Amino acid sequence: MEFGSDLQIQVLEQAQRLWDIALGWLVSPAAWSQFALLVMAYLLALVVARKLRAPLTRLLTPPEDLDNPLAKTRRFVLIFVPLLLPLMAYAFTGIGESVTRSLFGSGAVIAFGKRVFLFLAVRILVREIIADPMMKLLGRYILIPVAALYALGLLEPAMAKLDETIVPLGNLSFSLLFALRFIVVGGAIFWMGRWSNDQSAQFLKKQDDMRPAMRELTAKAIEIGIFGVAFLLVMNIMGINLTSLAVLGGAIGVGLGFGLQKIASNFISGLILLLEGQATVGDYVELDGGEAGTIVKMGARAAILETFDGRWIVVPNEDFITTRVVNFSDSGSANRYEAPFSVSYDTDINKVPDLIEAAVAKHPRVLSEPFPPDCELRGFGDSGVDFAVEFWIEGIDDGANKFSSDVLFLIWNALKENEITIPYPHRVIELSGSIETRSQ
Incomplete structure (x- = not known):
């Protein structure tokens, strides 16, 4: 509550100071000359940006079928073309500021305009260019407010107040400014880590010479390395002593030993x-x-x-x-399957193997290596002679592939064409003794 009231008082005091400055600008020839230079800088930037936008867009737009590193770089730079106008205005305004300071010894008006152009550039960056949801969230609620405070000259007092506000957390304490810096720096570094990991994963997927398992392992190792380095960078930038994490590491080890086995x-x-x-x-x-x-x-x-x-x-x-x-x-090895069938006892079974092997070999997916189709006699059943043909194919006999079904059709057609009967179950009942009939 005290932080909010103090900040409101400072904002009101700064607003009053800005109002007094604005009133002074209204009656100052130097201020009006700076304002005129500011308008001229913006108009010049508008003309130059319109002249450069079309050729820059053509230069940075690669053909759709190109996907090499240069084409990716051109596409990446192309998304920043909307920043051309505010950045050109910022640059021309900076030149105008140096001119006014050399002539009049002051450049407050044009310096304010330069900060406004920078705010507009940040706003376009967040709203139109940044596509990542997390970075857009950070930009909307942190980067744009910071740019607005900078444009109004309120950034330094706001940062000082945030630095003075301490948040206690058990035995630890930190300022609100430290927390905001940690969020921004951590978010940016881990976003870069994720982007780098995605790029490396896409690169590894294109390496056909590597085994799939090695590609997966390399991608995991790179991912662990990238985010490990990102974590250490965040800790180092924020000034956190890594030795203080020893207790946390011990707790994680205990957790792994008991609950996370x-x-x-x-x-x-x-x-x-x-x-x-x-x-x-x-x-x-x-x-x-x-x-x-x-x-x-x-x-x-x-x-x-x-x-x-x-x-x-x-x-x-x-x-x-x-x-x-x-x-x-x-490793892409072939698989062996078999299709069982039977023929009647009236068949010359010596002809069956060659007949069936030739028929199954006609299937376009049946392999001759490591072994061609092999028809084997399996036994003498109750209704017929049992055979089975073994065949090798590249793939799995399920889903979209119906190899066993296709082979059984080939067997059926081959047997029918050679007038070989496929038996069906039948039983012979024998009665012993005489049948007596009773008459009433």
Whole structure:
């Protein structure tokens, strides 16, 4: 309450001082000359900005199909073109200020106009250029108010008052100015860290020579390094002694030892998976618990499997280490499947293997390596002779792929074309003894 009343008194005193200065400017020839120079500087900046906007836009706009570093740099600079007018006005006003100070020994009016142009530049930057939600929030509620206070000459007294206001927090205490600086500096540094991490992740995705697991591991290592350096920079800039964080580190260690064992275990398991590369994004895996699907994402805590019916299964990384995992697509290896069928006992079964193998080999996705289709006699059933054909394909026999169904169609057509009968179950009932009939 005391802080608010003191600040209001200072604001009123500053407003009264500004009013007295404004009244003095009204009757001062030097002030009117400065105002005229201010208007001329703005008009000159308006003309120059209009002349430069179109050629600058053409120069900085790369072709849409270009995505090299130079094109990205040009697109990045292009978004700052709206700042051309206020920055040109600020520069011309600065020249006018040096002229008026050399002629009249003062330049308060034109210096005020220069600060106003800077405020307009900050306002355009926050409203039209900054797209990140967090940075836009910081700009709207911190950067624009600071620029407004600077334009009105109230920034220094406001900062002094914020520095004098101490906020107690247990055994610690800090000023409001320190808190605001921490928010601004921390937000800017961590935003830069996130931007750098996104750029490095996009760069790594384009490195086709690296294994997917190595790309994921490198991206995680870069992310940890970037945000670790950002944290140390924030602590150093704000003057926080890192040794004071030893108690906090000990508390975190105790928490990991008791309450966060699973999280730590899953994190370490994720690092092991990335290092070994036994399961990575794009692999179709089946876990010992019955979960099966394609790995679409591997995080620090868990992996996400997508089933062929569109469901996502979140599997902790620890399950990939402590349980049995069947990987159907590791390193792009082929998979073997089989299709069972039967023929009647009237068939010359010596002709069946060659006939079926030739028919299955016609399928465009059936491989000849590592082994061609192989038809085997499996047994003599109750209704017919049992066979099965083994075949190798590149992919998973599920979802969009219907390899077993296609192979069974090929078998059916081959047997029908060669007049081989596919048996169906039938039973022969034998009666022993005589059947007696009773008459009434």
